[in-house]
Amino acid sequence: MTALPRAILFDLDDTIISAGPRGLLLRTLAEEIAHLLPMPPDEAARRLEAANRDFWSDETRHRTWRFRLEEARTAIVERVFESWRPQAPGLTPDVARQFGARFHRLREENACFPGAVETIDELKARGVLLALVTNGAAEAQRAKVARFDLARRFDHVQIEGEAGFGKPEERAYRHALEALGVQPHEAWMVGDNLEWEVAAPQRLGIFGIWHDHLGEGLPPGSTVRPDRIIRALPELLD
Template sequence: MTAPLPRAMLIDMDDTILSAYGRPEIAWNIVATEFADELLPHAPQAVAAAIVGSARSFWSVAGAEWRMKLIQARQEVVKGGFAALASHGPALPTELAIRIADRFTAYRDEQMFIFPGAHEAIDTFKARGVRLALVTNGAADQQRAKIERFALAHRFDHIQIEGEHGFGKPE
């Protein structure tokens, strides 16, 4: 006997339906390698490691408001990584930190994809009468763009975006 389906489901978007932000260390290494000549004498791997460390420190204390300013948060993270590197060699320019952070944002967007079978699973639940709500944190414009890009809007009965409603998960 099969268990009955729930009447409704709340479904997260990033890294549940979409491969969006998993494994940042790989992305930072790839992006740092793109800037290898400008990072000398620092090795791209060392720069990426410093940025990942800065990101962990930043996000461990960052308030929810930074989810609305993800681009600026990434710029702060790279600046923090550069500051850590300055104790081991020459300082790198702030302008380069901003370009690397912005490239990371573009790279993550380029690499984003919907998990195989996600549309089908969502459509099956909806067809079987389960009410569906997409619940996601982040800025409204960035999250709406992903919803449109990956054809999610028509699949949900309700969409709750932090940047549109003024509060996010877990609130």
Template sequence: MRAAREHGARRGICRPGSRRALAAPVPRTVVATAVTAPRPPKAIILDLDDTILDSGDPDVSWRRICAEFAGNFDDGVTPARFLAALIDARDWFWDNDRQAREGRLDLLAARRTIFGRALACLGVASPEQALVDAMARRYTVLRDQAVTPFRGALAALERLRGSGLKLALLTNGSTEMQWRKIRHFRLAGFFDHIQVEGDLGFGKPDARAFRYALAALDVTPEKAWMVGDNLLADIEGAQRAGIFAVWMDAHGSGLDTRDGVTPDQVVNSLDELLETLPGRDP
């Protein structure tokens, strides 16, 4: 699955000179919030990106890059063709599990690869590496600028912190990138344990990531909830570890049934999570 909304649900193969239109989104199913009544948790493990922090719409940044840089190439490389090639290249990259694992630990290198593949598909032979690097860095700046806490998220964390629950932050990505966000938004004080993939060398959905977090919180799986937006990494990974898994649908997109993953509960915000905690006042 994607890394912090780095790409969308579309899948495609980059073809030199392709003029295909962006595919229409696959219809999604909105599922009910509640399943069977869960036990009150003693600990909650939270994802970071698109659970607490809104990473924004990546397509906005892709379009901005195309508008800014398409003029550096032949007249045939219009912003629209450049965007189509980038969409194919990014989906090719992030839909490969090995590339995704390596790419989220070095996003700048991943983005260079995506830009290089897109240009090759457009027939741009041996593009200047300085230009590829400039595009990757510019895109990184745009994506970083788009990150902001979801409305009410920090207040909800404060309430969770004051509820007596143990809290952990479990996030995939590089040490530098994820800790920069944690420090910038002053999130560390909310958590009893913070776990970044880049620090340990393994992340979600690896069972070791969940076991490590549970041990740090000194709770058993049945006493913990996992809250996250990624159906494969957060939800399926937690369920395999025996943890009650709450899917965060902060953007109201509905459940994508193609992944074959059914969360134990669905919420649209941390406020809603607070309201649905069993045995606790909202």
């Protein structure tokens, strides 16, 4: 059995809650407009997913656009559809905006991962101090916290849009640690982003746990080495 730490910092999106794999949502939407596409829906979804990864991989762009998610997701679709329009004139700007808006709504229709809330409750019952550390706009993220009744489960809730800073800024982790009254070596950080929830916390001496909820394993060539990899939050109790 793994000895539990004094404190655990949790990410929110795609760690505690999820709308499901982005690629699956894109494929579902692409199938609905298959008659307009210049390629099979599976290939269209793959290219849209690649465009999403490319867009969000830039740290500066991510910092700017994560407060305007619907605009960002729609802009990505508009750019891809524009490149396809010479072969597929039916992919009008209007269709792109509708597709982007629908994709955004589906991504925001979150549900908790199985066993996530129960794991958090059990950790709290065992005396572990808990912090929720999430990036994003204050209103949107606070609504998710309220919807899933998470605030009472955590000793500290830290939302980027409210705090004025977020991951992977060093002070985001230090602030959470100070709020819990613990040192870096006494804490774990759990999340799905290899840079924000593993590499950056590790540089401060925090134990970094990667939530590989898709079961894909580390990306080829990844220089980040998590201290631990889990597929689901209940594994934290093992």
